[in-house]
Amino acid sequence: xxxxxxxxxxxxxxxxxxCNSILSIYSDSATATTVVITYKSGTTATITSADQVxxxxxxxIQNEVALALxxxxxxxxxxxxxxxxxSGIVVA
Amino acid sequence: xxxxxxLILPNLPVVxxxxxxxxxxxxxxxxxxxxxxxxxxxxxxxxxxxxxxxxVVNITSGGVTTVLTxxxxxxANLAITNTEEGFFASGDKYRxxxxxxxxKLVGSxxxxxxxxxxxxxxxxxxxQEATVVTVDSDTQLTLSAPIIxxxxxxxxxxxxxxxxxxxxxxxxLLPITGIADVEYIGVGVEIITYIDxxxxxxxxxxxxxxxxxxxxxxxxxxxxxxxxxAYERQWKDVSIPLVLPSGMRILAVV
Numbered sequence: 001x002x003x004x005x006x007x008x009x010x011x012x013x014x015x016x017x018x019c020n021s022i023l024s025i026y027s028d029s030a031t032a033t034t035v036v037i038t039y040k041s042g043t044t045a046t047i048t049s050a051d052q053v054x055x056x057x058x059x060x061i062q063n064e065v066a067l068a069l070x071x072x073x074x075x076x077x078x079x080x081x082x083x084x085x086x087s088g089i090v091v092a
Numbered sequence: 093x094x095x096x097x098x099l100i101l102p103n104l105p106v107v108x109x110x111x112x113x114x115x116x117x118x119x120x121x122x123x124x125x126x127x128x129x130x131x132x133x134x135x136x137x138x139x140x141x142x143x144x145x146x147x148v149v150n151i152t153s154g155g156v157t158t159v160l161t162x163x164x165x166x167x168a169n170l171a172i173t174n175t176e177e178g179f180f181a182s183g184d185k186y187r188x189x190x191x192x193x194x195x196k197l198v199g200s201x202x203x204x205x206x207x208x209x210x211x212x213x214x215x216x217x218x219x220q221e222a223t224v225v226t227v228d229s230d231t232q233l234t235l236s237a238p239i240i241x242x243x244x245x246x247x248x249x250x251x252x253x254x255x256x257x258x259x260x261x262x263x264x265l266l267p268i269t270g271i272a273d274v275e276y277i278g279v280g281v282e283i284i285t286y287i288d289x290x291x292x293x294x295x296x297x298x299x300x301x302x303x304x305x306x307x308x309x310x311x312x313x314x315x316x317x318x319x320x321x322a323y324e325r326q327w328k329d330v331s332i333p334l335v336l337p338s339g340m341r342i343l344a345v346v
Contacts, residue, residue, distance in 0.1 A: 002323040
């Protein structure tokens with residue numbers, strides 16, 4: 001069952017990010033500007049925004065992933081309204 | 093069990109390359125205006141061998157006309173058949189082609205007789221379109237319009253992409269299982285990155301180059317919608333066609 005978050009990114013439209021095969025969702029600190037989704041393969045998707053407040057972006061991404069995976073199989077994409085404007089999502 | 097899904101990317105080029113001819117007799121940028129004339133004070137039309145009935149292409153606007161009278165000296169306005177006001181604005185790029193060559197596309201190492209058919213669509217690097225009128229040989233085509241030239245270098249007119257609508261119409265399957273991210277990179281470029289890597293730390297991705305978006309995210313939205321739609325369908329619907337926005341073409345998938 002493929003699931004995606006559809007996240008608006010400045011000057012890039014809505015970017016699809018996978019909710020499958022995730023190993024971890026991590027931020028360095030409560031105010032970090034990045035949330036890193038690490039997949040089981042080692043591939044990472046780094047979501048960059050303004051400074052977080054008490055891990056608010058990380059928590060939101062975690063919640064959105066969980067909610068996406070909890071929906072039926074025909075609900076493939078979940079629109080996210082980020083608590084912080086997302087300036088970029090880089091896969092590495 | 094993994095549900096495998098594919099997008100059918102429609103109508104990729106059956107042939108693409110860089111043309112070795114036709115070579116323009118002259119090319120440059122206008123620096124003035126006069127109705128019925130091409131004004132370029134730096135031009136050497138007489139020396140370049142420009143004669144009446146040669147084909148004049150306004151690269152900037154896409155307009156095409158012909159030389160009205162053979163120039164007898166350099167550095168003079170060139171009389172053209174089209175007397176329409178504003179056919180040339182100052183600063184427009186132009187090229188002048190020998191009439192017999194103007195609508196040709198000459199490739200090298202190509203097999204046009206087997207790969208190309210009359211009616212196929214040709215795009216140049218500047219995304220202007222023409223159709224194939226005759227397949228002259230393995231290396232030469234005659235087109236419906238003078239869109240190919242080796243100069244000037246910009247905007248690019250020597251690159252070409254040929255699209256067929258026949259049995260061999262260039263459809264390709266794009267795997268969409270295990271996608272990590274679908275990213276709009278910039279005008280005309282999209283990258284799909286997969287979760288699984290090709291090796292340690294080596295990303296597995298597909299780059300799709302396409303003609304410019306009418307509005308910025310037309311292709312991106314069509315692509316992401318098609319991916320989502322594919323997974324909203326039953327497992328047995330494995331291959332789902334990507335419907336391109338009107339007038340858009342895919343240039344390459346690598």
